[in-house]
Structures are given as structure tokens and as C-alpha cells.
Amino acid sequence: MFAIGDFARHGRVSVRMLRHYDAIGLLQPVAVDPETGYRYYEAAQLSRLNRIIALKDLGFTLQQVASVLDEQVSAAELRGMLILRRAELQSQISADTARLTSVEARLLSIEHEASEPAADVVIKRIAPVRVAELTAIAPSYEPESITPVIQPLYHDLFERLAASRIQPCGPGIAYYEDSVASETAVQVHATVTVAAEPGDRHDFHVLDLPELPVAATVIHRGSMDDVMPTGQALARWIDANGYRSLGYPRELTISYTGNRDEMVTELQAPIARTKQTDRRGHE
């Protein structure tokens, strides 16, 4: 028989933990003095304590530990719990590995005194959106080539929407694809969020922009004529943080009052982890 302090020393846990395990019924002393409330344990209980610690160390909650130890779970259920836990650990590890890469990228940029204020790039999932769209070809991806193409496209789109009595119900989203027209040509898609049936029953196309499961996003302030530095900062961030780009970023207009210099736009670049850093978590 050990008093709680001795038992804690032998089990190398805190007295508070033993009291807690008593309180939740996970490990109860063999005897409690009815007068003083003193708890008494015996050496044989150390093996249960060890089992508790071992399962806890695997990352199970105390509730789960209790149900496993008290044989309220079958072997099949235990297997299920372990498989779930394995998946959790794998994604935890790959998330932490990504964080580590980011921390290291920031450290590097400090060492190089690159003086770039650490880019405020955020990884997000972008949900699918229903939009109305018109498209055209621009000779290159430079803003000077895009602007003269996309502005009349949006003008046209809003007129056709009004004619069809469809109201935009969210932001405009522009996106780009390489065109086969020439080496540098891009297909420009001018779209705006709507609530309407998809299809071509109008003189514009209604479709769902697909989800971007992993996107690197950054806010651009000011005219889209000056978007290149922001886009390049985004590209550098993607590279330095262990990701690779899967295409041109979408441009989501968050705020546009008519003055192009006051525009606020979000660039949303679809990305994936580069193979090297991805391997660990998902084998």
C-alpha cells in the first residue's frame, strides 16, 4: 500500500494527476480512509497506471483511454480508433512540416535582410462559386494587355445580365488560362457571382467555378495595372514555403467604388505541396 505521494513517485506522475484520474473514475485507489480521505494505492495498480500513460501518450483522450481499458471497445473498434488516430497524426505531422517550412522561409528572409515586409499570404480553401461569364483572348498576361480586354468584357457582361434581369449577388472573379492562339496568349474569363441556373440559355455562360482545395491568397490594393509586384511576391512566397503553383491566380474583386486606384482585390493561386515536403504525411 502506497500513499498518493509514494505512488505518484513510483509512477512518475503528479499527485494532481492521480487525484484527477480518481475523480473521473479512471484509476481509483484500492482504499480511501473514511476519516481523513487519504487515498491508498497498491503496487499492482502501477500496471494500470502505465497502460493509462501509454495510451495517453498515443494521443487518446482520457475518455477514450477509459473505454479501451474497461474493455468497452471490441478489437475491431480499437482498430478503428487506431486507424483514425494514425490519420490524425499524419495530417498533424504534415501540417507542422508545412509550418516549419514557413518559419524557415521567414528566417531566411530575415537573414537576407530582404526588407520585404513578410508577405501576408494566407492558405485557404476556396469554395465553389456559381458565376456568369464572358471570355476573350488577350495577347499576353501583362496588365497592359489584359486591361483593354477585360474592361469591355465586364461592361458587356453587366449589360447582358441587366437585360436578363439577373442581379450579381457577389464579387466579380476574373481568371486566366493559357491559350493555344499563340505562345503568350491567354484566355481571359470575366465572371461575376450570380444565383441562376447553369447553362447557356442566356447570351452569357453560367457555370460553377470549381473549388480550390488549397489556395495561397493575398490582398492587392490599388489598380490592377500595378498587380505584378503583388503577384510576384505571391509566387515567391509559394516557392519559398514548399508549394508549387497549379495555374494563374484568380482575381476576386472585394471592393470597387469606380475609382481603380482604390480597388481591393484578392489573388487566389491554386497550389499543392511540392513532392519533397509532402511525402512524409501521406504514405
Add this chain to the structure above:
Amino acid sequence: MFAIGDFARHGRVSVRMLRHYDAIGLLQPVAVDPETGYRYYEAAQLSRLNRIIALKDLGFTLQQVASVLDEQVSAAELRGMLILRRAELQSQISADTARLTSVEARLLSIEHEASEPAADVVIKRIAPVRVAELTAIAPSYEPESITPVIQPLYHDLFERLAASRIQPCGPGIAYYEDSVASETAVQVHATVTVAAEPGDRHDFHVLDLPELPVAATVIHRGSMDDVMPTGQALARWIDANGYRSLGYPRELTISYTGNRDEMVTELQAPIARTKQTDRRGHE
């Protein structure tokens, strides 16, 4: 100007988070209606929100995020925070990798229906202990060889301690080393915890058993004559969980009432991660 719901949608955060950031002064709306309490944000605040999210994603607390954003930390301090964070992430990752290995070991043992009740092995740090000791050579590590050597050794040790008026103040701890006497011979160390000055001023040796920074421990119940299965289960666990043994386990007597069949002993095997699984966290 956005109402809180719109702003939350654009930032892809919850309304509750924005209220929380307001409450702790991390991101305050540009305007609050004094009548209704409605919060209003502007598009330009999205970049601060993004910076908050980015730093939070690196694993910083909101307090740390606040001090970084409000420029209360110098570049050098930021570097220090990042280096600390890197170390935390590294140890987090290697801990999770070890957990993952353990989970996989348990899954394997379930598949093989090995019917061994999952061993209650626990990883602990073993603190250094001051002990009095006597040693002798045994012909092999088998219990049948050890028992006839260690029993008289302990008998002797306790007599000499009594003669020196030194009281044991903790458990007995036996440990073993390979001997050069023969291929199989081992040096048997019979020790017991004492509070005394180290050295050889008595007819026994007083020394400090070194810390075991990482030890795999298991409880053995019953006579030490039957310790082999427990020891082998421990060895299998060490192997299956991505560790390697660094020597014979210590045997710490937790409970001994005079009846050898009722003994409770803890085996403490010094271990280290095998190189393959260790590499990641500590480069």
C-alpha cells in the same frame, strides 16, 4: 465599409473570431455604431486580418501576433521567436512521428492477432539517483545465474549499511554490464537508494546512477526468476516502436514484502530512437 458578416466572408473567418479579435484589441473595426453596436470594417483591413491569420497559422498565440504586428518586437526579437518556434515544431514533429510509429506497431499487432495484450510500456525520463552498491560477476544474464549472485550481495550490502548506520531511503536498483571475464559473463551491481556522501569511505561504494534521458519502462509482477518473458516483451516493444536498446535494463524494486512471488519490479531500459525515425526532428 463592410458589416461584420460580409467582412468575415471576405476574410473567410468566422464572425465570432472577428468579435474576439475586437475584444482583445487585435483587429478593431474602423467604426462602431454607437446606437446599435454594429461593427463596420473596410477592405483595407483585410491585409491586417491576413497577417493575423498567417502568423496564427505559424502557431503563434494571439498575444504574440499582436506584439509582432504592433511592432513591439525588434527584428532580432522576431528572429528569436521564429527560432524558438522552429525548435518547438521540430520536437512536435518528432514526438508525433514517434506516436505514429507506436500506433502503427499496435495496428500490426492487432492484424497479426498476436493476442499479446498490448504491452504497457511507458517512455519516461529517469532522474539520477544516489545509491550504495556492491558488485560481483555472474556467469550469464539468465535469472538462474543472477539470483545466486545477487541475493548474497544484497544481504551483505544491507548488513554493511546497518554497520555504517546508513538507512536506505528508497528502492533497491540492480543493474548489469557485460564483463570481460567471459563471453557471457555480466557484472552484477546490487544497489539501494541512500542519502550519503559519495566515495569509498565505507566498505561499499556510494555513487550516483546517471540519468536515463529516455527509458522504456515496464512493470514486472512476481519473482525475478520469471522476468524473462517481461524482458523479452519489453525488447520487442522497443524494436517495434522505432527505438533501439542502449544496454541492459535496470531493475527497480517497487515492492518487496519478503515473498518473492509478490514482488513488483520496474524494468528501465535505456533507449534511443533508431536513426531512420530520428533524422527528421533534429537536423
Add this chain to the structure above:
DNA sequence: TTGCTCCTCACGTCACGTGAGGTGGC
């Protein structure tokens, strides 16, 4: 009038750590 968005409390989370304030046995 019905929805919708907004508001302010305030509890719950998970596994204890950390006092506060007090008691029984050597």
C-alpha cells in the same frame, strides 16, 4: 409580420497546474 443580421453575455472545451485554506500523524 417574417427573415435576416447584428448585439451582449456566459458556459463549455481538456487535462490538469497552481494556489488558498485547512487537517492529521510523527
Add this chain to the structure above:
DNA sequence: TTGCTCCTCACGTCACGTGAGGTGGC
């Protein structure tokens, strides 16, 4: 009597999620 160990509350942790209960503008 002084230490030591033990006891029972009860608050705090961290970043919100989740109601409860209520209000203003379309």
C-alpha cells in the same frame, strides 16, 4: 510545536463554438 503529507474547493489555461435572449432595418 514544527514539517510533512494529505485533503477539498475553485480559478485559470487558449481561442474561440455554441446557444440564450433580445434588437433594428428591409
